Structures are given as structure tokens and as C-alpha cells.
Amino acid sequence: MSFDQQILEASKKHPRPARIFAYGTAGFRMKADLLPSVVFRVGLLAAARSRKMNGQSIGVMITASHNPPEDNGVKLVDPYGDMLEATWEPHATAFANAKTDEELVEEFNKLHTSLKINSSAPARVIYARDTRASGPTLVDCLVDALTATNTEYTDYKLLTTPQLHYLVRCTNTKGTQYEYGDVSETGYYEKLSTAFKQAMKNAKSKGTITVDCANGVGGPKLRELVKYLPSQAEGGVDIKVVNEDVHKPDNLNSQCGADFVKTQQRAPPSSKAAPGDRCASLDGDADRIVYYFIDEDSNFRLLDGDRIATLAAAFLGELGEKSGLASKLSIGVVQTAYANGASTKFITENLKLPIQCTPTGVKYLHHAAQRFDIGVYFEANGHGTVLFSPLALKTIATHEPQSPSQADALATLTAATELINQTVGDALSDLLLVEVILAHKAWDPANWLSTYTDYPNRLVRVEVGNRNVFKTEDAERRLTEPKHAQARIDELVGKYTKGRSFARASGTEDAVRVYAEAATRAEADDLAQKVAGIVKQFGGLALSK
Numbered sequence: 001m002s003f004d005q006q007i008l009e010a011s012k013k014h015p016r017p018a019r020i021f022a023y024g025t026a027g028f029r030m031k032a033d034l035l036p037s038v039v040f041r042v043g044l045l046a047a048a049r050s051r052k053m054n055g056q057s058i059g060v061m062i063t064a065s066h067n068p069p070e071d072n073g074v075k076l077v078d079p080y081g082d083m084l085e086a087t088w089e090p091h092a093t094a095f096a097n098a099k100t101d102e103e104l105v106e107e108f109n110k111l112h113t114s115l116k117i118n119s120s121a122p123a124r125v126i127y128a129r130d131t132r133a134s135g136p137t138l139v140d141c142l143v144d145a146l147t148a149t150n151t152e153y154t155d156y157k158l159l160t161t162p163q164l165h166y167l168v169r170c171t172n173t174k175g176t177q178y179e180y181g182d183v184s185e186t187g188y189y190e191k192l193s194t195a196f197k198q199a200m201k202n203a204k205s206k207g208t209i210t211v212d213c214a215n216g217v218g219g220p221k222l223r224e225l226v227k228y229l230p231s232q233a234e235g236g237v238d239i240k241v242v243n244e245d246v247h248k249p250d251n252l253n254s255q256c257g258a259d260f261v262k263t264q265q266r267a268p269p270s271s272k273a274a275p276g277d278r279c280a281s282l283d284g285d286a287d288r289i290v291y292y293f294i295d296e297d298s299n300f301r302l303l304d305g306d307r308i309a310t311l312a313a314a315f316l317g318e319l320g321e322k323s324g325l326a327s328k329l330s331i332g333v334v335q336t337a338y339a340n341g342a343s344t345k346f347i348t349e350n351l352k353l354p355i356q357c358t359p360t361g362v363k364y365l366h367h368a369a370q371r372f373d374i375g376v377y378f379e380a381n382g383h384g385t386v387l388f389s390p391l392a393l394k395t396i397a398t399h400e401p402q403s404p405s406q407a408d409a410l411a412t413l414t415a416a417t418e419l420i421n422q423t424v425g426d427a428l429s430d431l432l433l434v435e436v437i438l439a440h441k442a443w444d445p446a447n448w449l450s451t452y453t454d455y456p457n458r459l460v461r462v463e464v465g466n467r468n469v470f471k472t473e474d475a476e477r478r479l480t481e482p483k484h485a486q487a488r489i490d491e492l493v494g495k496y497t498k499g500r501s502f503a504r505a506s507g508t509e510d511a512v513r514v515y516a517e518a519a520t521r522a523e524a525d526d527l528a529q530k531v532a533g534i535v536k537q538f539g540g541l542a543l544s545k
């Protein structure tokens with residue numbers, strides 16, 4: 001079957017701007033007015049991917065996460081709910097960059113030939129979007145591609161990114177032994193709330209958690225989730241939703257949200273939190289979360305992804321011990337080079353757990369975490385989850401507790417496996433997990449913070465002529481190119497007490513990021529500035545655009 005004519009006709013409606021596109025860590029992301037042709041072409045790829053996967057449903061999420069309101073983006077979700085397989089990213093890039101409609105058809109056919117995709121096979125796509133004003137127009141572009149390729153589709157309208165990942169997995173596992181949940185948004189809330197109630201059985205939450213939803217899709221979705229959860233008096237948690245205005249598009253991620261809090265190291269200016277109040281911020285598509293509070297001396301205290309990772313790893317380790325499963329389940333933590341060195345030390349020395357460091361980008365962490373029975377992974381910026389291997393799930397499900405206390409711990413562990421989104425980092429699921437853990441430990445955020453002290457650190461963004469000259473090894477911790485740059489950094493780092501620093505090209509912005517840690521704030525700042533200086537020096541000439 002040939003779709004040539006249909007694709008040609010439809011593609012004419014979505015002319016490609018003179019731009020080079022690249023499918024990166026976050027899919028395609030840019031100013032929304034540049035995206036119509038990109039989204040159309042991603043739709044073609046989704047159809048091809050579905051056909052390649054024997055008609056399993058592929059997800060398409062239209063979002064630009066924490067970016068400003070005028071941006072948008074698109075990314076694909078694979079049948080099991082994880083991100084698009086990396087080998088397909090270049091195909092997305094090739095489709096997006098095809099110069100003419102004819103060239104696009106050629107790329108489409110070339111892919112079908114080289115990967116032996118049967119174009120008569122059924123193709124299925126499910127999609128959703130965040131609250132951005134440009135979303136509906138981009139959905140129209142997507143639908144044009146799905147129609148042109150005779151693809152069946154379901155429009156889930158507004159969802160958080162992790163909700164779409166959940167639905168993709170549910171759709172494709174329905175009726176199998178791996179069934180993940182009911183194929184509906186309601187199914188998502190029911191799964192989380194049932195697990196949450198079970199996990200809270202032997203715990204009592206104190207105080208209120210105030211959740212800043214970045215004025216994004218997380219707001220209405222958290223409000224909905226709360227309807228399914230017991231109140232604090234009924235054994236649940238008191239959740240207060242703020243920054244949930246999705247009707248004024250300009251407010252999205254503006255002066256609030258996880259990215260604002262993490263990069264500015266302060267609470268949203270609108271926050272009315274008193275010292276000690278527990279606060280959290282989601283990002284624009286609710287796949288990231290960070291916690292924070294104001295301490296007794298009025299200092300802002302951040303509890304970021306590293307803190308969530310250590311909290312979750314410690315708790316799951318304890319549950320393993322208490323349920324009598326410790327010897328049967330290996331727990332490991334996956335971090336990137338941006339994890340604070342103090343968290344790495346705490347995990348190794350106090351929790352005595354193995355750590356793996358991967359390059360930046362959730363797909364790397366996710367894959368590494370799959371190698372443990374229980375793999376805890378978080379980026380410092382708050383994106384992460386915990387993965388339970390099929391064997392771990394079976395071990396937990398078939399374990400016979402030897403005492404009532406073992407039974408309690410086992411029930412909580414079982415609930416955690418249901419509560420934690422297994423497809424992708426999910427701010428709503430992570431929120432409930434942290435709340436459960438704090439309730440079990442009877443901890444306030446200050447207790448949580450006191451587990452270890454972060455090393456002073458600084459992250460700077462350096463604009464250079466050509467960031468592509470920077471090549472790395474050892475999970476991005478060392479530069480292999482430009483020649484001599486790493487030797488210069490090493491020499492510098494050696495001069496600082498507890499110094500650590502690395503530079504790498506960003507995958508999402510046209511810049512190089514420099515990270516530095518040292519014994520004091522001033523030294524960390526100084527080291528970062530000096531390494532930034534080296535990066536500038538080696539930064540290459542600007543490419544003619």
C-alpha cells in the first residue's frame with residue numbers, strides 16, 4: 001500500500017521553515033510557530049513506528065515542559081510507555097529536515113524499505129497535549145499525518161506527560177499478564193489512589209503539602225487526583241494546590257514551577273509559605289518535582305531530585321529489610337554527573353548501595369535503572385522514578401511474611417510498586433511517594449534535609465562559538481575534545497579543597513554547561529567561573545548560520 005499521494009497532499013499544508021531540526025533529549029522543542037511541519041512529520045514517524053511494532057499504539061505528547069508559553073514541542077512514547085527507542089531518533093530528525101514534500105515521501109518510503117515495515121499493517125497512535133495555546137493547532141497537524149497514513153488514533157486532549165506514558169502502556173498491555181491499569185485517565189487516578197491508601201495504612205501525615213503546579217496541566221490533574229485521595233483525617237495527606245491557573249497562558253512556568261525554583265534557588269514570589277511549611281513545585285507537564293521549605297533562619301532550602309532519590313532508596317531498602325526480602329532484592333541508584341557529591345557519598349557510605357552514573361537525559365538513567373531489581377533514578381532537577389524489575393515484582397508478590405511486622409512492610413512495599421509510575425518520572429506519583437515516606441518516618445522537611453549536607457555548587461551556562469567541539473567520556477565527566485581542555489580543568493580543580501568540575505555541551509540549548517563543587521560557596525563559584533573561562537577559550541568559532 002502506498003501513502004505517497006496522501007502524504008504529499010497533506011504535507012503541502014505544513015511547509016517546512018528554513019531551519020535545521022534535531023530530535024534530542026526532549027524530542028523537538030522550540031517556538032511553537034516553527035513546529036507545524038515538525039509535528040506533521042512526527043505523526044508520519046509515529047505511524048511507521050506503530051506498524052513496525054505490529055500495530056501497538058505509539059504515544060505522541062505535545063508539550064514544551066518548563067519552557068516559556070510561546071514554545072511547544074513534541075515527543076514520542078514507545079509501546080511499553082518508555083521513550084522512543086534511541087535508534088529511531090535519527091529517523092525523526094531526517095523526516096523533520098526533508099527539504100521538500102517529495103523528499104519527505106522519499107524518506108518515509110526509504111524507512112519502510114530499510115526496516116521492512118509493512119505499510120498494510122495496522123497503525124495506532126494515542127496523543128495528548130499540555131495547556132499551551134498552540135496545542136490545538138499542532139494537534140491538527142498531527143491528525144493530518146495520521147489521516148494521510150490511515151492510522152487509527154485516540155485524542156486524550158489535556159494530560160500530563162506521565163499520564164500519556166501510563167495510557168500507552170495500559171493500551172498495549174491490556175488483556176495480557178502485564179496489564180498495567182485501566183486504559184483511561186480515571187484508571188490512572190484509581191491506580192495511584194488505591195496504592196496510596198494501602199501505603200498510608202501504617203503511617204500518619206502531618207501538616208500540609210503545598211504544591212505549585214507552574215500554572216500548567218499539573219494543576220487540574222492534581223485537583224482531579226485529590227478527589228480520589230483520602231483527606232488527612234481519613235488517613236491521607238492534606239494537599240493544597242497553588243499556581244493552577246491554566247486560563248492565562250502567559251502564566252505558564254512564569255515565576256513559579258520546578259525549573260524556576262531549582263535554577264533560581266528560591267520559592268516562587270507568590271508563595272505564602274511560613275518557615276517549616278512543606279512545599280513542592282511541578283514543571284509545566286508534571287514530569288518533574290522538587291520540594292523545598294524556608295528554615296528557621298528564613299533561608300530557602302531545596303530538596304531536589306538527589307534528595308528524593310536518597311529518600312526513596314533508603315525507604316525501599318528499609319522495607320526490604322523489614323519484610324525479610326533484603327537478601328533477595330538488589331537496590332541501586334542511578335545519577336548523572338550533576339548529582340551533588342554529598343548525595344553520592346551518602347548513598348555509597350551510609351546507605352551502602354551501588355551507584356551508576358550515566359550521561360544526562362532520562363533515557364540513559366531509565367535504561368541503567370532497569371539493570372537493578374529495584375532501580376532508583378533521579379536527575380538533580382527532579383525528574384525520576386523507581387523501577388521494579390519483573391523478577392523483583394514476582395519476588396515481592398510471592399514472598400511469605402514470617403511475622404505481622406514483616407507483613408506490614410511487605411504490604412507497603414507492594415503498594416509502592418503500584419504507586420510509583422513505572423513508565424517515566426511522574427511528578428504526581430513522586431509527590432505521593434514522598435508524602436508516604438515522610439509520613440512513615442514522621443519527618444518534616446528539616447529532618448529530611450538533615451540526612452546529609454550538600455556540597456556548595458554552581459551551575460553556569462556558557463555561550464560559545466560552537467558547542468559541538470566539546471566531546472565527553474566517562475558519563476560526561478571528562479572532555480576528550482578539544483585537546484588539552486580537560487588537562488587544564490584538572491589542573492584547576494586540583495587547587496580547590498573538595499573540588500569537582502566538568503563541562504559538557506547541553507543537549508537542549510545552544511550552550512555549554514559548567515558544573516563545579518568545592519568546600520565553600522565562594523570556591524565553588526570561583527571554580528565554576530574559571531572553568532567557564534577555559535570553555536570559552538576552547539569554544540570554537542561560530543558556525544555560519
Ligand SMILES: CC(=O)N[C@H]1[C@@H](OP(=O)(O)O)O[C@H](CO)[C@@H](O)[C@@H]1O
Pocket residue numbers: 025026338360361362379381383505506507508509513
Ligand atoms: C543540567 C540539567 O538540568 N540538564 C537538563 C537539560 O539537559 P541539557 O542537555 O543539560 O540541556 O534538559 C534535559 C531535558 O529536559 C534534562 O534531562 C537535563 O537534566
Ligand SMILES: [Mg+2]
Pocket residue numbers: 065066283284285286287288
Ligand atoms: Mg517536564
